[in-house]
Amino acid sequence: QPQLVESGGGxxxxxxxxxxxCVVSGYTSPYYNIGWFRQAPGKEREGVSCITLADGAxxxxxxxxxxxxxxxxxxxxxxxxxxxNLKPEDTAVYYCAATIWHGTNCPPAxxxxxxxxxxxxxx
Numbered sequence: 001q002p003q004l005v006e007s008g009g010g011x012x013x014x015x016x017x018x019x020x021x022c023v024v025s026g027y028t029s030p031y032y033n034i035g036w037f038r039q040a041p042g043k044e045r046e047g048v049s050c051i052t053l054a055d056g057a058x059x060x061x062x063x064x065x066x067x068x069x070x071x072x073x074x075x076x077x078x079x080x081x082x083x084x085n086l087k088p089e090d091t092a093v094y095y096c097a098a099t100i101w102h103g104t105n106c107p108p109a110x111x112x113x114x115x116x117x118x119x120x121x122x123x
Contacts, residue, residue: 002027002098002112004034009094009117012086020081020117022096030054033101034079035110036070038092038119048094050106051079059106064090086121093118 008020024034035050049060049070058070069082079096094117097110 004114006114006117009119011120017084022079035097036081037095040092
């Protein structure tokens with residue numbers, strides 16, 4: 001079964017940028033979809049973006065469109081989330097997750113999760 005490890009979180013000022021990485025190992029199917037989620041203290045987990053490993057199709061939440069970019073490097077088994085123009089409301093623990101999915105939108109649920117990485121946006 002897949003294992004996912006996130007990295008790249010940290011503290012940044014408003015307007016700054018960060019790139020999160022999610023290394024995905026232990027999978028054989030080309031039909032995995034990788035999603036990025038975030039959860040702020042006291043709030044529900046929110047889907048941010050997702051990408052299909054096979055063809056690179058992407059989807060974004062309205063709250064991050066135009067600021068965040070998801071991409072993948074299949075030989076490196078890594079999915080990235082480039083976050084630009086960060087805002088204080090982007091502060092959260094960010095998780096990546098994986099599931100097999102054949103649809104064009106983000107899956108309704110994911111089976112495998114990473115441990116999360118903290119992103120703090122503050123002046």
